[in-house]
Amino acid sequence: MPELPEVETTRRGIAPHLQGQRVTRVIVRDRRLRWPIPEDLDARLSGQRIVEVQRRAKYLLINAEVGTLICHLGMSGNLRLVPADQPPLKHEHVDIELESGMALRYTDPRRFGAMLWSTDPHAHDLLKSLGPEPLTDLFDGERLYALSRGRVMAIKPFIMDNAVVVGVGNIYATEALFAAGIDPRREAGGVSRARYLRLALEIKRILANAIERGGTTLRDFIGGDGQPGYFQQELFAYGRGGEPCKVCGRALREVRLGQRASVFCGTCQK
Ligand code: ZN
Numbered sequence: 001m002p003e004l005p006e007v008e009t010t011r012r013g014i015a016p017h018l019q020g021q022r023v024t025r026v027i028v029r030d031r032r033l034r035w036p037i038p039e040d041l042d043a044r045l046s047g048q049r050i051v052e053v054q055r056r057a058k059y060l061l062i063n064a065e066v067g068t069l070i071c072h073l074g075m076s077g078n079l080r081l082v083p084a085d086q087p088p089l090k091h092e093h094v095d096i097e098l099e100s101g102m103a104l105r106y107t108d109p110r111r112f113g114a115m116l117w118s119t120d121p122h123a124h125d126l127l128k129s130l131g132p133e134p135l136t137d138l139f140d141g142e143r144l145y146a147l148s149r150g151r152v153m154a155i156k157p158f159i160m161d162n163a164v165v166v167g168v169g170n171i172y173a174t175e176a177l178f179a180a181g182i183d184p185r186r187e188a189g190g191v192s193r194a195r196y197l198r199l200a201l202e203i204k205r206i207l208a209n210a211i212e213r214g215g216t217t218l219r220d221f222i223g224g225d226g227q228p229g230y231f232q233q234e235l236f237a238y239g240r241g242g243e244p245c246k247v248c249g250r251a252l253r254e255v256r257l258g259q260r261a262s263v264f265c266g267t268c269q270k
Pocket of ligand 1: 248249265266
């Protein structure tokens with residue numbers, strides 16, 4: 001599933017090819033994403049220039065002169081630039097054709113993604129209640145500490161709550177808790193300020209590092225029929241249940257927290 005770093009890498013990959021371009025046509029071959037793609041998307045977007053491509057949480061905001069296309073990649077979606085006359089393959093549901101002769105093509109085999117139109121995206125129901133971006137100063141350990149007081153839920157689902165901070169999916173929550181030495185089962189309200197300060201720094205470091213690694217895949221957003229690659233990063237805990245801890249050598253444990261597999265080291269994480 002695309003996580004925040006992949007979505008940010010997508011933004012960086014497609015933005016230079018979209019900004020300043022006029023949309024000549026929108027072709028929707030299958031409207032049935034998580035919500036139906038609006039019937040009038042072609043009428044609204046065609047003829048307009050794309051001003052900017054932004055990201056909010058895992059939503060891409062393609063801002064036209066009037067209105068914004070809100071895109072979410074869901075479980076399996078991707079966006080890339082192809083020559084507009086390149087024949088579509090199965091699962092390539094949408095083309096946004098540009099005056100450059102290229103098209104922004106949306107592919108999504110599982111169709112859990114979204115492509116919606118809004119004239120006020122930040123007030124849209126999907127975006128209006130989102131917490132701060134993790135890589136901004138609006139997010140820090142003081143916020144985690146303050147919001148966690150009185151919370152009896154485990155710390156891992158707490159930091160994955162989009163109202164607390166956006167973009168901390170299972171991979172990054174697992175890795176940040178390992179790096180901060182915090183047991184993911186620990187009650188959120190019982191973790192000290194000092195440990196939350198450390199945890200917030202680890203969340204920022206790990207996400208920033210993943211985005212930096214994504215930079216090497218930017219060329220994958222143009223041409224070809226493959227998917228933009230997910231970047232390799234060294235994982236200490238995620239997906240490694242039963243394998244030896246890279247720090248202490250003992251077997252990593254796996255439990256379920258908030259319906260998610262959670263791997264941790266019973267020795268290094270307290
Ligand atoms: Zn360990």
